[in-house]
Amino acid sequence: MKVSHIALKNIKRKFFRSIAIIISVTVVAATLFSVTTVMDSVETSLEKGTARLGADIMVVPAKAQAQAKATLLAGEPSTFYMDRNIVDRVRKIEGVKAASSQVFLKTAKYKCCAVNDMQLIGFNPSTDFSIKPWLIKKLSRPLRDNEIIMGRELTAFDVGSSIRIYGKDMKVVGMLDETGMKFIDNSVFMPYSAMEKISEESKTKKGVKAANLPIDKISTVLVQVAPEISAERVAIFIEHEIDGVKALVTEHVISSVRKQLFVLLRSVFSISIILWVMALLLIGVVFSMIVNERQREIGLLRSMGASKGNIFRLIMTEASILSLSGGILGIIIGGVFIYVFRGLIRSSLNIPYLWPSPLEFIILIAICLFLSLATGTGAALYPAIRSMRMEPYEAIRGGE
Amino acid sequence: MIEVKDLSKTYKVGTDIVKAVDNVSLKVEKGEFLSIVGHSGSGKTTFLSLIGGLTKPDSGTVSIEGTDIWSISDNKLSELRNLKINFIYQFSSLIPTLDVIENVLLPTAFSRDKDKKYCDYAMELIETVGIQDKIKSYPSQLSGGQQRRAAIARAFINRPSIILADEPTGDLDEETEIEIMNLFKEMNKNNGITFLIVTHSSELAKHTNKQYRMLNGKLNEA
Ligand SMILES: Nc1ncnc2c1ncn2[C@@H]1O[C@H](COP(=O)(O)OP(=O)(O)O)[C@@H](O)[C@H]1O
Numbered sequence: 001m002k003v004s005h006i007a008l009k010n011i012k013r014k015f016f017r018s019i020a021i022i023i024s025v026t027v028v029a030a031t032l033f034s035v036t037t038v039m040d041s042v043e044t045s046l047e048k049g050t051a052r053l054g055a056d057i058m059v060v061p062a063k064a065q066a067q068a069k070a071t072l073l074a075g076e077p078s079t080f081y082m083d084r085n086i087v088d089r090v091r092k093i094e095g096v097k098a099a100s101s102q103v104f105l106k107t108a109k110y111k112c113c114a115v116n117d118m119q120l121i122g123f124n125p126s127t128d129f130s131i132k133p134w135l136i137k138k139l140s141r142p143l144r145d146n147e148i149i150m151g152r153e154l155t156a157f158d159v160g161s162s163i164r165i166y167g168k169d170m171k172v173v174g175m176l177d178e179t180g181m182k183f184i185d186n187s188v189f190m191p192y193s194a195m196e197k198i199s200e201e202s203k204t205k206k207g208v209k210a211a212n213l214p215i216d217k218i219s220t221v222l223v224q225v226a227p228e229i230s231a232e233r234v235a236i237f238i239e240h241e242i243d244g245v246k247a248l249v250t251e252h253v254i255s256s257v258r259k260q261l262f263v264l265l266r267s268v269f270s271i272s273i274i275l276w277v278m279a280l281l282l283i284g285v286v287f288s289m290i291v292n293e294r295q296r297e298i299g300l301l302r303s304m305g306a307s308k309g310n311i312f313r314l315i316m317t318e319a320s321i322l323s324l325s326g327g328i329l330g331i332i333i334g335g336v337f338i339y340v341f342r343g344l345i346r347s348s349l350n351i352p353y354l355w356p357s358p359l360e361f362i363i364l365i366a367i368c369l370f371l372s373l374a375t376g377t378g379a380a381l382y383p384a385i386r387s388m389r390m391e392p393y394e395a396i397r398g399g400e
Numbered sequence: 401m402i403e404v405k406d407l408s409k410t411y412k413v414g415t416d417i418v419k420a421v422d423n424v425s426l427k428v429e430k431g432e433f434l435s436i437v438g439h440s441g442s443g444k445t446t447f448l449s450l451i452g453g454l455t456k457p458d459s460g461t462v463s464i465e466g467t468d469i470w471s472i473s474d475n476k477l478s479e480l481r482n483l484k485i486n487f488i489y490q491f492s493s494l495i496p497t498l499d500v501i502e503n504v505l506l507p508t509a510f511s512r513d514k515d516k517k518y519c520d521y522a523m524e525l526i527e528t529v530g531i532q533d534k535i536k537s538y539p540s541q542l543s544g545g546q547q548r549r550a551a552i553a554r555a556f557i558n559r560p561s562i563i564l565a566d567e568p569t570g571d572l573d574e575e576t577e578i579e580i581m582n583l584f585k586e587m588n589k590n591n592g593i594t595f596l597i598v599t600h601s602s603e604l605a606k607h608t609n610k611q612y613r614m615l616n617g618k619l620n621e622a
């Protein structure tokens with residue numbers, strides 16, 4: 001027989017008390033785990049997102065600033081336009097290494113068909129630097145005018161399938177890797193020329209709403225900045241040189257969101273710390289009770305030859321089993337929670353969102369398990385030491 | 401084997417000072433079967449606890465097989481209790497969460513040598529005390545006498561050389577009392593286990609080979 005066996009039997013005896021302890025640790029672990037996972041995800045998503053967008057600056061019409069931010073961060077379909085020649089003017093500005101234009105178009109809302117409200121992005125294949133690098137499988141030839149590339153989130157469409165856009169059947173020939181930026185993950189990409197064709201053909205098709213793509217307009221210019229100059233300075237140059245545009249530094253847009261989010265998450269985090277302290281107190285009180293209640297039993301075990309260490313280990317084993325079960329349960333519940341509500345989390349936080357990598361996941365799980373274990377054993381530590389120090393004879397007498 | 405010298409233990413209760421054990425000396429040879437008789441409050445339990453290393457004396461020494469038990473570390477003392485000395489109490493001393501076989505095996509949980517052979521021996525002891533049909537029962541499902549028998553089986557599991565029994569048959573009927581005394585006698589004869597049996601009944605004391613009397617913390621041969 002082992003000391004751990006005695007501990008297990010004790011846990012089973014006081015079933016409801018054990019459940020209460022497990023639940024309190026579960027609550028703490030679940031909140032802690034979900035909050036840290038979301039925080040971590042937000043952090044990595046934002047980092048990866050900016051890196052993957054590949055653009056340091058996004059030039060948009062000054063009036064459409066707010067809309068553009070929403071599109072960039074949340075992938076909200078939007079349309080705004082400015083003169084096509086702006087891309088050439090941007091290209092000439094000091095510090096601009098590369099510039100490529102994009103044109104936005106929304107899909108029409110059909111009553112019957114599932115394809116609603118997708119952002120269509122027309123890009124310039126010869127200057128593009130932000131789309132093609134994320135093709136899962138590189139294309140061996142340029143896109144034809146009836147071919148499109150899909151963002152990762154649009155999982156309903158596989159490579160090879162067809163999708164009707166403004167009455168024209170388009171073939172999916174490529175899929176982008178997940179970027180965590182809704183702007184990219186939720187959009188449909190095609191060369192600008194293909195988009196023009198769709199718009200043109202839609203005017204004459206029966207029963208199809210006209211796309212009304214304005215001629216000679218673009219929606220945004222994505223800019224890569226030369227390494228020796230800061231994006232902020234280039235943005236100032238652009239706004240100075242070209243009237244009526246806003247040069248959004250993508251890093252800024254994202255970091256301002258990050259700041260807001262972290263304020264929010266920090267308050268949630270504080271709540272979980274309060275929960276944690278409460279659990280600590282609860283477990284401490286319960287284990288003090290356990291030790292008082294079992295005073296005579298502990299004295300008897302000592303008289304049978306249990307050492308101080310055996311008694312300490314017995315109490316700590318109980319605390320560890322309870323808190324680890326609570327921790328595991330909490331991580332599972334927290335994990336299921338963020339999985340089930342991932343859509344809600346994404347939309348309510350209005351952010352690009354990626355799961356942490358497996359390694360980060362393992363680290364987070366390990367930290368949460370360790371914290372749970374530390375909670376239980378930490379709270380039981382003082383009662384365990386007290387029980388260990390009792391003189392056997394006094395313990396036996398005192399518990400009578 | 402057991403050598404007690406000038407052993408004293410006092411308690412302060414409020415302003416009163418109680419001399420629970422008052423300058424007691426005693427020598428017990430290996431395999432002796434002796435009893436200590438005394439009224440309630442005369443210091444018998446305190447005396448047994450001092451010998452068994454459960455409470456520290458104010459003065460005096462206890463040596464068991466040549467070891468001064470109050471000069472060794474707590475771990476060594478625990479080991480000594482585990483392997484050499486065992487207690488049988490006047491109250492139910494079974495652990496309520498454990499069934500009979502687990503209770504009997506309990507002391508082995510604290511022994512370094514966790515051999516499987518204990519299981520067979522535990523079964524044998526349970527048969528000896530006559531509760532073989534209660535192996536999987538919990539203490540709450542046993543009568544007082546059956547509980548005591550289980551506690552006795554437990555006392556023998558580590559093959560101790562000394563049994564300290566504190567009113568082991570206190571609340572039991574006469575028939576059971578005699579049975580248990582006979583069991584002790586057998587264990588004493590067959591295995592050479594030393595018995596110190598504390599009782600307040602002079603009747604019961606007649607079963608032992610040597611009788612002591614305790615009065616107000618003083619011990620005298622009867
Ligand atoms: N832990 C203690 N604190 C205070 N007084 C005690 C304690 N243990 C024993 N006593 C006192 O010491 C005396 C002897 O007690 P005890 O050894 O239990 O006697 P017995 O076992 O013969 O009934 C009693 O007066 C008892 O009240």
Ligand SMILES: [Mg+2]
Pocket residue numbers: 441444445446566
């Ligand atoms: Mg007594």
